Structures are given as C-alpha cells and as structure tokens.
Amino acid sequence: MACVSPDIVLIRSRLLAWYDAHARSLPWRAAVGAARTEPYRVWLSEVMLQQTTVPHATPYFHAFTTRWPTVSDLAAAEDAEVMGAWAGLGYYARARNLLACARAVAGEHGGVFPDTEAGLLALPGVGAYTAAAVASIAFDRAANVVDGNVERVMARLFAVETPVPAARPELRRLAGLFVTDERPGDWAQALMDLGATVCRPKSPSCGACPVASECLGLASGDPARFPLKTKKADRPHRRGTAYVLVDDQGRIAVETRPDKGLLGGMLGLPTSDWTTDAPSGAAPIDADWCEAGAIEHVFTHFSLTLTVMTARGEADGLWRWMPVEAARAALPTVFAKALDRATVEPDLFS
DNA sequence: TAGGCGTGGGG
DNA sequence: TCCCCAAGCCT
Numbered sequence: 051m052a053c054v055s056p057d058i059v060l061i062r063s064r065l066l067a068w069y070d071a072h073a074r075s076l077p078w079r080a081a082v083g084a085a086r087t088e089p090y091r092v093w094l095s096e097v098m099l100q101q102t103t104v105p106h107a108t109p110y111f112h113a114f115t116t117r118w119p120t121v122s123d124l125a126a127a128e129d130a131e132v133m134g135a136w137a138g139l140g141y142y143a144r145a146r147n148l149l150a151c152a153r154a155v156a157g158e159h160g161g162v163f164p165d166t167e168a169g170l171l172a173l174p175g176v177g178a179y180t181a182a183a184v185a186s187i188a189f190d191r192a193a194n195v196v197d198g199n200v201e202r203v204m205a206r207l208f209a210v211e212t213p214v215p216a217a218r219p220e221l222r223r224l225a226g227l228f229v230t231d232e233r234p235g236d237w238a239q240a241l242m243d244l245g246a247t248v249c250r251p252k253s254p255s256c257g258a259c260p261v262a263s264e265c266l267g268l269a270s271g272d273p274a275r276f277p278l279k280t281k282k283a284d285r286p287h288r289r290g291t292a293y294v295l296v297d298d299q300g301r302i303a304v305e306t307r308p309d310k311g312l313l314g315g316m317l318g319l320p321t322s323d324w325t326t327d328a329p330s331g332a333a334p335i336d337a338d339w340c341e342a343g344a345i346e347h348v349f350t351h352f353s354l355t356l357t358v359m360t361a362r363g364e365a366d367g368l369w370r371w372m373p374v375e376a377a378r379a380a381l382p383t384v385f386a387k388a389l390d391r392a393t394v395e396p397d398l399f400s
Numbered sequence: 401t402a403g404g405c406g407t408g409g410g411g
Numbered sequence: 412t413c414c415c416c417a418a419g420c421c422t
Binding site: 102103105138139140141143144215252253311312313314347348349350351383384 | 402404405407408409410
C-alpha cells in the first residue's frame with residue numbers, strides 16, 4: 051500500500067492542482083489568472099519574508115509599496131528613511147542591502163530588474179533562494195527554489211535521515227528533480243504554500259495533503275520527525291546599560307549605529323558595551339542619572355538584560371537630538387522597549 | 401564554513 | 412516559562 055518511491059510526475063500534477071484550488075491570497079501575489087506580479091513587488095516581498103513570518107512582514111510590505119511604489123522611488127530614498135521604515139522587522143542588514151540593491155537596479159540596470167537567476171544573484175542581498183524565487187515567480191523561468199519549506203517537504207517525502215544542515219545538498223538535489231519549464235512560479239509557490247499550511251514543522255495535517263500517498267515520511271509513521279536536526283548550542287546572556295537623555299523640549303539623544311554588526315545602520319540610544327560580565331563603563335555624559343528599571347530582549351545568538359538610565363540634560367553638539375515620538379518609530383525593538391521603560395519615570399518628558 | 405544577524409507568535 | 416521557529420544572506 052505504502053509507496054516505495056515518490057512519483058515525481060504524480061506529485062507535480064497533484065500539487066499544482068491543489069495550488070489552483072488552495073493558493074493563499076497574499077498582498078504580493080497576483081490573483082489566479084491575472085498578470086504576473088511586478089518584479090519589484092516579488093523581490094521586496096521575498097526579502098521581507100527571509101526568516102520572517104507573513105503576518106509580521108505584511109504591514110511593512112504595504113508601507114513600503116505605498117511610500118515607494120517603484121524600485122526607482124526606493125533607490126532615491128534617504129538611507130535614514132528606509133532604515134526607519136524597516137525598524138521592528140529585524141535582520142537590518144536586509145534593509146541596507148535592499149537599498150543597495152534598489153540603487154544598483156536603478157543605476158546599473160535602468161530601473162529594470164535582471165530577468166535571469168544569475169543576473170539577480172549578483173545583486174546585494176539576493177542569495178540562491180531569492181534569485182530563484184524572483185526568476186521563477188516574476189519571470190516564469192525554471193529555477194530550483196529551495197527555502198526552509200521546500201527542505202522540510204523534501205525531507206518528509208523522501209524520509210531523509212541525515213540531519214540538517216548536513217542534508218542541505220541532498221535536499222536541494224531532490225527538489226531539483228521536480229523543476230521543469232511548466233509553470234515554474236506556480237510550482238515554487240505551491241511547494242511553499244504546502245509547507246506553510248499543510249506540511250507544517252509541527253503537527254503536519256497529512257489528512258489534507260494532496261501528495262500523502264507518495265510520502266515516505268508519512269509511511270514511516272512519524273512524518274513530523276523530518277527534517278532531523280542537530281542540536282544547537284545554548285544562547286549566552288549579556289548585560290548592558292542604555293541611556294535616555296531628555297532635553298527641555300522633550301527630545302532625546304540618539305545616534306546612528308555603525309553599518310556593520312548588530313543593528314547596523316539603525317538609529318540607537320547611547321549604550322554601554324553589552325558583555326557577559328557585569329555592566330561597566332561611565333555614562334555618556336555627566337548628569338543626574340536615575341535608574342528606570344530594566345528590559346529583557348532576545349537576539350538570535352544571545353539574550354540581553356538592559357538596564358535603563360534616565361536624566362534631563364541640555365542639548366549639546368555631542369549627540370543628535372530627536373523628538374521622542376520620531377525616535378520611538380525609527381528605533382529597533384530592543385531600544386524601543388528601553389525607551390518605553392524610561393517613560394515610566396514621572397516628569398521625564400514634562 | 402560556521403557563526404553573526406531580530407523579532408514576535410505558538411506549542 | 413521556555414523553546415522553537417519563519418520564504419536566508421554574508422563573511
């Protein structure tokens with residue numbers, strides 16, 4: 051009864067038929083039967099969706115496409131505008147590369163995206179996945195689109211026992227078995243929709259899966275076991291201090307962080323180093339500092355306890371001073387939390 | 401190449 | 412509460 055080997059052709063036809071009936075309606079996706087989505091919108095959505103959920107990315111997609119309707123509009127934007135608009139979405143190197151890519155398209159390609167996988171791959175912030183996704187979805191080119199969803203679907207269909215990340219080359223090879231010139235963009239999106247809605251990481255709904263009969267993982271009795279993973283190291287903890295310095299006009303001291311590294315290129319509060327040991331170092335300026343408490347924040351590779359100090363001060367030339375509402379909107383989440391904590395201090399902004 | 405790089409939601 | 416994780420890319 052259980053299949054011995056997944057039938058590639060059968061899986062393709064079943065999954066494309068399932069996609070025709072069950073494709074998700076997403077803001078960056080053309081309606082069924084409509085013209086293809088513009089490359090700009092495909093690219094923008096793909097970058098926003100890197101390691102990011104659809105609900106989180108969606109309002110940002112609307113904000114960006116409203117404010118910058120074309121790639122040339124985006125290319126002409128100020129760095130600080132784009133970084134501020136990205137605040138809260140995370141992985142801020144994406145925003146720096148987004149702008150660099152828009153400017154490359156506007157400046158070196160006449161405002162038109164390259165229409166080949168190789169051409170796309172040469173752009174900043176466009177890796178193997180995004181190049182393949184844009185080539186297939188926007189330009190209808192056959193491409194092997196492999197993201198986390200596709201890896202999971204392949205690992206289950208073929209019951210791959212090698213754990214990731216070691217299994218990645220094999221999972222990519224398996225995904226490549228399905229790539230043809232027939233509806234390449236729909237195939238890529240069908241596979242990702244299946245992974246997102248049916249072949250989910252936890253509790254997959256195999257009863258709703260159009261290719262369950264071909265799945266060796268299901269036949270094994272425990273499809274959720276795939277893909278196997280190697281255990282990752284524990285996350286270290288760091289401590290630091292952030293400073294909220296307020297002048298008599300309700301503005302706060304801020305800085306633009308260096309382009310490289312954590313929160314690179316983003317607006318930030320004055321801060322100590324964040325270290326494994328107890329926080330050390332002097333305040334950025336001499337003032338009557340008051341401790342407003344602490345906030346907890348978790349980054350990808352460490353967690354952080356940030357003590358928040360507040361003081362009134364005079365505007366000077368050492369810091370940039372920004373109205374608190376404007377700063378709040380443009381700060382990455384860790385600093386927005388710290389600022390919110392500071393506002394519990396009575397009279398700080400009065 | 402393995403590690404740096406955010407955030408918020410769900411089990 | 413904690414752990415996992417979501418359409419990766421860069422160095």
